[in-house]
Amino acid sequence: MAAVTLKDVAERAGVSIKTVSNVVRNAPRVSDATRTRVLAAVGELGYRPNPSARRLRTGxxxxxxxxxxxxxxxxxxxxxxxxxxxxxxxxxxxxxxxxxxxxxxxxxxxxxxxxxxxxxxxxxxxxxxxxxxxxxxxxxxxxxxxxxxxxxxxxxxxxxxxDNVAAAREVTAHLAALGHTRIGAIGVDEQRSATSRQRLEGFQQALHEAGLTYDPRLAARVGEFDRPNGLAAMRTLLELPTAARPDAVFCFSDLLAVGARRALYEAGLDVPGDVALAGVDGSGEALYATPSLTSVVPxxxxxxxxxxxxxxxxxxAEGPLPYEVRIAPHRLEVRESTDGVRRPLPG
CATH class of the missing domain: 3.40.50.2300 (Response regulator)
Structure with a gap:
């Protein structure tokens, strides 16, 4: 049985081959009515794009x-x-x-x-x-x-x-502005990834700007940015003498913060009453956590x-192009885990 072609689909739908190609590639500027007609013809005929053939034609x-x-x-x-x-x-x-x-x-x-x-x-x-x-x-x-x-x-x-340095600086400055003086960090990467280095740099900058001293004991190391590492790191911080424990913690990812929250719950500590908590990523998990998690949202x-x-x-491109570094925006969303203000979820 011969393979169905773009021409076959175009004839069935009563449009040009170019229009069928645009619909198959999901290209813009095709009317909804035309798109519906073409897709109906695709389904009726059982057309399937052939990437190898396309590569031969267009490269x-x-x-x-x-x-x-x-x-x-x-x-x-x-x-x-x-x-x-x-x-x-x-x-x-x-x-x-x-x-x-x-x-x-x-x-x-x-x-x-x-x-x-x-x-x-x-x-x-x-x-x-x-x-x-x-x-x-x-x-x-x-x-x-x-x-x-x-x-x-x-x-x-x-x-x-x-800008990870700026993002970490903003969330740490937020914690300092709330009056916290022993601010910890969870996310110092044992593999020394660029993510960890830059967020640690922003964290340290914000402490300095707030007149606070960086205490290496409050910078917990992790193997991965996940929940189990957040749990283990917070447990380690809670093993410090009572006077040396953090009153706020900036986690380098939301998943680390979720794990840290579990450790605080196990220890009978309130968030943010005993320890304020913040993360990075702006994930849905952070929004629906209890309390909702303050997070940097890329x-x-x-x-x-x-x-x-x-x-x-x-x-x-037909020739070499200069490389570009593009900076995308981020924002700090303050939620219940740092300011304690209860907010209804959107929707």
């Missing part, structure tokens, strides 16, 4: 990948949702890859090795460094997400991120739009 497959460390983390799951919507509006299909923070897997995806049908990759690296990427930076369309590690000053790829929709725009420009 592109229309496939891109989003590679993140852990899809079980709410932040990355929400980010994948936004990237998928942005990519679809530009005619791309997104494949999701989970790297588990393995440097070899991150480097493989960043260079397009083993991904012959991919036009480009949006990568949120956890372990691979700019030094690792520098030798292969021009070989494959790539956009990096998250914190950058440019100790040498060399920008090796397009990069979309929030604008994930803007991050995704900037990343897809950068990748699309690089895929479509």
């Amino acid at each position: 592109r497959s229309g496939l891109i990948a989003l590679a993140v460390p852990d899809l079980g983390t709410p932040y990355f799951a929400e980010l994948a949702h936004h990237v998928g919507r942005e990519a679809s509006s530009r005619g791309f299909t997104v494949l999701i890859e989970e790297t588990r923070g393995d440097a070899r897997e991150e480097l493989r995806l960043a260079t397009g090795v083993g991904a012959s049908l991919l036009d480009g990759v949006i990568l949120s690296p956890l372990r691979v460094s700019s030094a690792d990427l520098a030798p292969v930076a021009d070989e494959f369309p790539l956009v990096l997400l998250g914190e950058r590690d440019y100790g040498s000053g060399q920008v090796v790829a397009d990069h979309v991120l929030i 604008d994930k929709a803007v991050i995704s739009a900037l990343a897809v725009d950068c990748l699309a420009a690089r895929i479509g």
Whole structure:
């Protein structure tokens, strides 16, 4: 049985082949009525796009990948949702890859090795460094997400991120403004990731600006930014002598804060009455926690739009383009875990 073609679909729907192509790629500027008619013809005929054939015709497959460390983390799951919507509006299909923070897997995806049908990759690296990427930076369309590690000053790829130093400084300053004097931090990364370093830097800056002394005993180390590590780290902080314990804690992720909250509950301590708590990521889990968690909220929709725009420009470029570093906005959402003011959830 011969494969169904774009021409077959166009004839069934009574439109041009170009219109069918636009609908299949989910391109904009197609009326709802036309889109509905074309999709009905696609379903009736059983048409399936052939990425290999498309690549032969155009040199592109229309496939891109989003590679993140852990899809079980709410932040990355929400980010994948936004990237998928942005990519679809530009005619791309997104494949999701989970790297588990393995440097070899991150480097493989960043260079397009083993991904012959991919036009480009949006990568949120956890372990691979700019030094690792520098030798292969021009070989494959790539956009990096998250914190950058440019100790040498060399920008090796397009990069979309929030200002993590500023974000950490803002949330720590908020805790200090509430009158807390022994502010702890959970998230000093044993692997010394750029995320951890930058958030620790902002934390220390805010303490200095508030006239407070940085106490290394209150900076708890973690292996991962997850709930179990938050639980263990807070338990460690609570083992300090009573006078040395923190009266507020800034966690470097919402998941760490959720784990820390459990440790405080086990110890019979009130949040924020005994210990105020704040995080980073703006996840739905933070909003629905009890009490709701004060959090730095990166604008994930803007991050995704900037990343897809950068990748699309690089895929479509006929020559080399200068690398761009794009800063996405963030905001501090003050909730019950720091100011104690009860708020009804939206909706």
